[in-house]
Amino acid sequence: MSSIENKDTSSLKAELIADFQLSQAKLNGKAALPIHQLRGEAMQNFDKLGFPTIRHEEWKYSNVSNLVKQTFDFHTKTDFNQADLDKIPLPHLTGNVLYFINGVYNAELSQITTAENKLKVIPFSEALAQQPELIEGYFGKYANYETDAFTALNTALANDGVVVQVADNKIVEEPIILRFISDVRLANIGSQPRNLIVVGKNSQVKIAEAYRTVGEGAAFVNTVTEIIVDESAMVDYYKVQSESDKSYHIGTTQVYQKGRSYFYAATATLNGGFVRNNLNVVLDGEHIESHLYGLYVPNGKQHVDNHTVVDHRKPNCESHELYKGILMDKSTGVFNGKIFVREDAQKTNAYQNCRNVVTSDEATMNTKPQLEIWADDVKCSHGTTTGQLNDEAIFYMQSRGIPKKEAIRLQLLAFAQDVVTQIKIDSIREYIEELILDKLQGA
Amino acid sequence: MLTISNLHARIEEKEILRGINLEIKPGEVHAIMGPNGSGKSTLASVLAGREDYEVTDGSVTFNGKDLLDLAPEKRAAEGIFLAFQYPVEIPGVTTINFLKTALNEIRKYNGQEPLDAAQFLKRMKEKAKLVKIDDALLKRSLNEGFSGGEKKRNEIFQMAMLEPSLGLLDETDSGLDIDALRIVAEGVNQLRDGKRSFVVVTHYQRLLDYIVPDFVHVLYKGRIVKSGTKELALELEEKGYDWIKNEVDALEVA
Ligand SMILES: Nc1ncnc2c1ncn2[C@@H]1O[C@H](COP(=O)(O)OP(=O)(O)OP(=O)(O)O)[C@@H](O)[C@H]1O
Ligand SMILES: [Mg+2]
Numbered sequence: 137m138s139s140i141e142n143k144d145t146s147s148l149k150a151e152l153i154a155d156f157q158l159s160q161a162k163l164n165g166k167a168a169l170p171i172h173q174l175r176g177e178a179m180q181n182f183d184k185l186g187f188p189t190i191r192h193e194e195w196k197y198s199n200v201s202n203l204v205k206q207t208f209d210f211h212t213k214t215d216f217n218q219a220d221l222d223k224i225p226l227p228h229l230t231g232n233v234l235y236f237i238n239g240v241y242n243a244e245l246s247q248i249t250t251a252e253n254k255l256k257v258i259p260f261s262e263a264l265a266q267q268p269e270l271i272e273g274y275f276g277k278y279a280n281y282e283t284d285a286f287t288a289l290n291t292a293l294a295n296d297g298v299v300v301q302v303a304d305n306k307i308v309e310e311p312i313i314l315r316f317i318s319d320v321r322l323a324n325i326g327s328q329p330r331n332l333i334v335v336g337k338n339s340q341v342k343i344a345e346a347y348r349t350v351g352e353g354a355a356f357v358n359t360v361t362e363i364i365v366d367e368s369a370m371v372d373y374y375k376v377q378s379e380s381d382k383s384y385h386i387g388t389t390q391v392y393q394k395g396r397s398y399f400y401a402a403t404a405t406l407n408g409g410f411v412r413n414n415l416n417v418v419l420d421g422e423h424i425e426s427h428l429y430g431l432y433v434p435n436g437k438q439h440v441d442n443h444t445v446v447d448h449r450k451p452n453c454e455s456h457e458l459y460k461g462i463l464m465d466k467s468t469g470v471f472n473g474k475i476f477v478r479e480d481a482q483k484t485n486a487y488q489n490c491r492n493v494v495t496s497d498e499a500t501m502n503t504k505p506q507l508e509i510w511a512d513d514v515k516c517s518h519g520t521t522t523g524q525l526n527d528e529a530i531f532y533m534q535s536r537g538i539p540k541k542e543a544i545r546l547q548l549l550a551f552a553q554d555v556v557t558q559i560k561i562d563s564i565r566e567y568i569e570e571l572i573l574d575k576l577q578g579a
Numbered sequence: 580m581l582t583i584s585n586l587h588a589r590i591e592e593k594e595i596l597r598g599i600n601l602e603i604k605p606g607e608v609h610a611i612m613g614p615n616g617s618g619k620s621t622l623a624s625v626l627a628g629r630e631d632y633e634v635t636d637g638s639v640t641f642n643g644k645d646l647l648d649l650a651p652e653k654r655a656a657e658g659i660f661l662a663f664q665y666p667v668e669i670p671g672v673t674t675i676n677f678l679k680t681a682l683n684e685i686r687k688y689n690g691q692e693p694l695d696a697a698q699f700l701k702r703m704k705e706k707a708k709l710v711k712i713d714d715a716l717l718k719r720s721l722n723e724g725f726s727g728g729e730k731k732r733n734e735i736f737q738m739a740m741l742e743p744s745l746g747l748l749d750e751t752d753s754g755l756d757i758d759a760l761r762i763v764a765e766g767v768n769q770l771r772d773g774k775r776s777f778v779v780v781t782h783y784q785r786l787l788d789y790i791v792p793d794f795v796h797v798l799y800k801g802r803i804v805k806s807g808t809k810e811l812a813l814e815l816e817e818k819g820y821d822w823i824k825n826e827v828d829a830l831e832v833a
Contacts, residue, residue, distance in 0.1 A: 529667045529668075531629055531630070532663065535655055538684055542684070
């Protein structure tokens, strides 16, 4: 049998390879810089790997064949402006708010409020062009561009996003909120944001990524965020997705934690036609704590796939993971949670739980916990449940005068609450609450 | 107020109510007694509108309206309240929020303005006193982890909040200790105002010592096989159900 490699002859792949060649031609003298060498390598990997098919173990339930048949515009400039922004319902966001329209940083819409001695926030494009040394030490060192086709693609072609550097011993009070808007009013748009977040020793910061679509066209968002959490640092990281039914979102967040650090993530997927989130956390030091929360609420024919990897490499660490899903109509969901406990990682505590409510006979949820444990003195547990609405509770509420629809909504809201309350940026939590309320209106 | 005629209901293939007739007038208290499995909870559930039961014959009118035609929430809004034999735990929804939603839905149905936060709180304080229910309990998820007695007290508290015109109490006395029984019964008695009616399902005379019924009915095999006044309950307490069962079963054989 021939291998799966090299068989991908999709239009999207061809378009992206041509795109890369064009970008190479524009590099002039810079092509020899290590960073561009690395990008070339990533492109070669992508070429070899091609887009995954459902024969690929990691993509068994998530079929990108409809995505790769299409082509997307990765370069058209958009005139999206404040007036357009005002038209979409947005929460009142305070703090450092950075806008990326079709993947490109928009300085006019953005505001950076935290003093520079605490926090450096630089568009990735600027760092790439003017201060490559800022990113060279980190870029591509964490996210896997060798065997993950989408990460390889992003590594090769990403042209904007943000570089965040928090100095040592700083507490950044104001959150950093990154808003990625796909403006597909005029064309099908592709974007590949790349974020690098480096948090210094003993520092604290809260970061949120929020994605949404404006317009009727199709969107392809292929995003990679690398987060390096230095010793004793604390990072809260939230991802909020509210994209259109015609959008494809493939996102990888790669986290590297050093000793005594604390990482806290919540991923809330409210809308999006096809969503695949990879959240990979490496615990590479002792006394590390990691918390991973997730909430997904697909309806219609939406598809949400969360893959997580928690990699315990050193002793005395703990990880807690809770993902919750509400699946309505004909939607589909996937949860694949891997926990690795390496030989060195004695006294690990690792917990994983995925709970789902399916409100329709036509919705499906696939869950796959995967624990691989090489150490012997560990506490690990995992569990998944997929259930229906509690009819008894609904009747109880109805018997007190609450209409059935409202009773269902209350029950689902309560179910989601465990995750929603984990979000510690008030404006982001309120935004998510609003989105859930909207969404459950149709439940 | 409530007229039940020839009510038949079944669940799956099993016929449970087999011709119930009952007339309840404003202000009356009717006790329904009967052996386990005779259909007491089924009757209460059918009146409250539980969907699992299929009404195969008969009718129920409530204040002139065809009750069986209404969704459960509409029945509640029309003034029916069922205190559950087994109150349901609802994680993540506090009693306070639950009741605020319920009360304002009922008010909306009846063309009344919603209560504002202050009015609601005032009413809650007042009614909580009635059944001596702790504030802290009301801030917790509804019934979650409540003791048996707390759940029952919470049912009566909710009834007090929603002020129905007909209260159906399904074994509200079970699981209560002596003090709780008195508190709950006194709570119910305070809600008796000459117009509000109650159907009290119970196995024990001791509740009826407090809540004195106007009528006592014995339900057996899906029918009311005997009706009387409060003395009937005393007789049952003394003699059990066997004599009634024997009477009925003998008739059935004949
Ligand atoms: N969901 C159900 N499926 C099948 N049978 C049921 C169901 N619910 C009730 N029944 C049956 O209907 C009959 C009447 O039950 P019901 O709960 O109304 O009795 P009850 O008089 O309230 O008894 P108890 O005094 O024990 O509370 C019983 O035989 C019971 O097993
Ligand atoms: Mg019963």
